[in-house]
Amino acid sequence: MNNMPKAKIGIVAVSRDCFPMSLSENRRKAVVKAYQDKYGEIYECPVCVENEIHMRNALADVRQAGCNALVVYLGNFGPETEETLLVKEFDGPAMVIAAAEETGDNLVQGRGDAYCGVLNASYNLKLRNLKAYIPEYPVGTAQECAEMISEFAPIARAVIGLNSLKIISFGPRPQNFLACNAPIKGLYNLGVEIEENSELDLFESFNNHAGDERIPGVVADMEKELGAGNKKPEILSKLAQYEITLLDWVEGHKGSREFVAIAGKCWPAFQTQFGFVPCYVNSRLTKMGIPVSCEVDIYGALSEFIGTVVSQDAVTLLDINNSVPADMYDAEIKGKHDYTLKDTFMGFHCGNTASSKLSFCEMKYQLIMARTLPQEVTQGTLEGDIAPGDITFYRLQSTADAKIRAYIAQGEVLPVATRSFGAIGVFAIPEMGRFYRHVLIEKNYPHHGAVAFGHFGKALYEVFKYIGVAVEEIDFNRPKGMMYPTENPFV
Numbered sequence: 001m002n003n004m005p006k007a008k009i010g011i012v013a014v015s016r017d018c019f020p021m022s023l024s025e026n027r028r029k030a031v032v033k034a035y036q037d038k039y040g041e042i043y044e045c046p047v048c049v050e051n052e053i054h055m056r057n058a059l060a061d062v063r064q065a066g067c068n069a070l071v072v073y074l075g076n077f078g079p080e081t082e083e084t085l086l087v088k089e090f091d092g093p094a095m096v097i098a099a100a101e102e103t104g105d106n107l108v109q110g111r112g113d114a115y116c117g118v119l120n121a122s123y124n125l126k127l128r129n130l131k132a133y134i135p136e137y138p139v140g141t142a143q144e145c146a147e148m149i150s151e152f153a154p155i156a157r158a159v160i161g162l163n164s165l166k167i168i169s170f171g172p173r174p175q176n177f178l179a180c181n182a183p184i185k186g187l188y189n190l191g192v193e194i195e196e197n198s199e200l201d202l203f204e205s206f207n208n209h210a211g212d213e214r215i216p217g218v219v220a221d222m223e224k225e226l227g228a229g230n231k232k233p234e235i236l237s238k239l240a241q242y243e244i245t246l247l248d249w250v251e252g253h254k255g256s257r258e259f260v261a262i263a264g265k266c267w268p269a270f271q272t273q274f275g276f277v278p279c280y281v282n283s284r285l286t287k288m289g290i291p292v293s294c295e296v297d298i299y300g301a302l303s304e305f306i307g308t309v310v311s312q313d314a315v316t317l318l319d320i321n322n323s324v325p326a327d328m329y330d331a332e333i334k335g336k337h338d339y340t341l342k343d344t345f346m347g348f349h350c351g352n353t354a355s356s357k358l359s360f361c362e363m364k365y366q367l368i369m370a371r372t373l374p375q376e377v378t379q380g381t382l383e384g385d386i387a388p389g390d391i392t393f394y395r396l397q398s399t400a401d402a403k404i405r406a407y408i409a410q411g412e413v414l415p416v417a418t419r420s421f422g423a424i425g426v427f428a429i430p431e432m433g434r435f436y437r438h439v440l441i442e443k444n445y446p447h448h449g450a451v452a453f454g455h456f457g458k459a460l461y462e463v464f465k466y467i468g469v470a471v472e473e474i475d476f477n478r479p480k481g482m483m484y485p486t487e488n489p490f491v
Contacts, residue, residue, distance in 0.1 A: 003289040005161035010043040010067030012058045015050045016077040023112050024075025027099045030142035039150045055082040069156035074098035076112035084124040087132050093159040095133040095152045097145050115139050154310040158463045161309045163191045166257035171199040171265030173296040182298035186398030206245045215240045229362040235379040243281045261301040262292040271377040277366045279351030279381040287314050287354035303396045303450035310459045311452045314354040318347035319447050332416045342433030351381030353423035358384035367421050386425030388415040392452045405473035406464045410457045435477040438484035
């Protein structure tokens with residue numbers, strides 16, 4: 001299954017009738033060339049929009065070309081009504097950018113005043129209550145505009161994906177996991193559909209897949225992936241059966257939606273009835289681009305999906321789990337990495353992280369569950385230290401009254417052996433201690449955070465803004481000297 005939205009971006013130039021249309025057309029051609037030379041395909045609409053008839057023709061043209069994301073390019077001042085109608089009537093994410101003047105030697109016939117035009121465009125977008133991505137500084141040369149469009153691409157993919165996403169859940173959240181409560185209205189407000197199923201529905205489907213002829217092929221693929229880490233070969237056939245069950249369920253239940261994420265209940269009855277833990281299968285589906293969250297964390301699955309689309313890579317969902325012991329910090333971090341003890345923590349989950357994001361991996365049993373259950377039914381978790389490198393820790397969440405909020409924090413996984421169990425890593429985020437207190441605790445976030453492998457804060461921030469999260473509800477790890485509203489100034 002292809003679970004990755006693709007953005008086909010079209011660019012439409014606009015022109016004010018008292019400015020030369022050729023100025024806007026030629027500047028559009030230069031942007032297209034700069035983009036294609038460096039970033040790849042973009043569709044160039046041949047219609048330059050000066051009036052409403054042009055606007056209709058341009059819309060028909062980009063739709064005919066299959067574009068699902070739009071760049072409205074002010075090659076000169078631009079027509080206020082028509083350029084905003086392009087955004088209004090185009091069914092998909094849109095951005096507005098503008099041309100910088102090229103040379104001081106041509107500021108008479110060659111001056112386009114697009115710098116001024118963006119002000120009128122933004123004013124008119126607000127009048128119509130329209131959403132459009134406007135970059136931090138939206139005026140540039142052909143090369144700079146090409147770069148802006150490249151930054152728009154992951155935002156566009158995320159918006160396209162959310163507009164056709166179904167989250168499939170199995171079971172209620174585990175007992176005493178109220179933090180995984182998921183107000184459904186917030187999903188609908190974002191354009192996301194949800195299909196809720198019981199664990200019994202999944203168990204029935206799993207049993208119906210017993211003896212499926214595809215199982216040996218999946219087992220062979222698992223053996224290849226695990227290599228020397230295949231410490232529980234006896235459980236692989238059941239895990240393969242479960243993987244096929246999930247993939248078949250997705251294909252059979254996505255309905256009119258193109259993309260899917262899964263939120264599954266993975267304990268406690270799962271072990272006693274299925275006879276294993278689903279962690280490794282969850283990691284494999286996530287690696288395929290189908291995010292799977294643990295513990296029926298529906299907004300965790302939603303967050304994972306957004307990160308997958310933005311990064312075009314596997315993500316994971318981890319507990320913001322435990323502090324780093326002081327002796328471990330002193331021996332392995334202090335003086336080697338520019339972080340305080342309070343900047344560090346350990347991110348953990350049982351084994352849902354893709355093998356490609358681990359420094360090493362082994363198939364094991366789930367130690368925490370094995371404290372209260374027979375060990376033989378807790379097999380199937382993928383354990384290993386998370387590979388060091390840049391990360392973005394983030395989450396999109398609904399409050400109980402359906403207010404959407406989010407956080408983003410960039411940092412890294414340190415090259416420090418965890419000496420622990422599960423899929424786990426030593427994380428470092430600048431000013432994490434303050435962020436932990438004044439965002440995670442203060443804003444009542446649950447214990448799960450999504451992790452993208454790389455720094456994607458800029459794109460995620462714009463995605464959250466575009467889909468309607470109020471800027472005052474998008475938090476980040478504030479640097480030293482930038483206080484949180486609830487932070488005591490005398491501490």
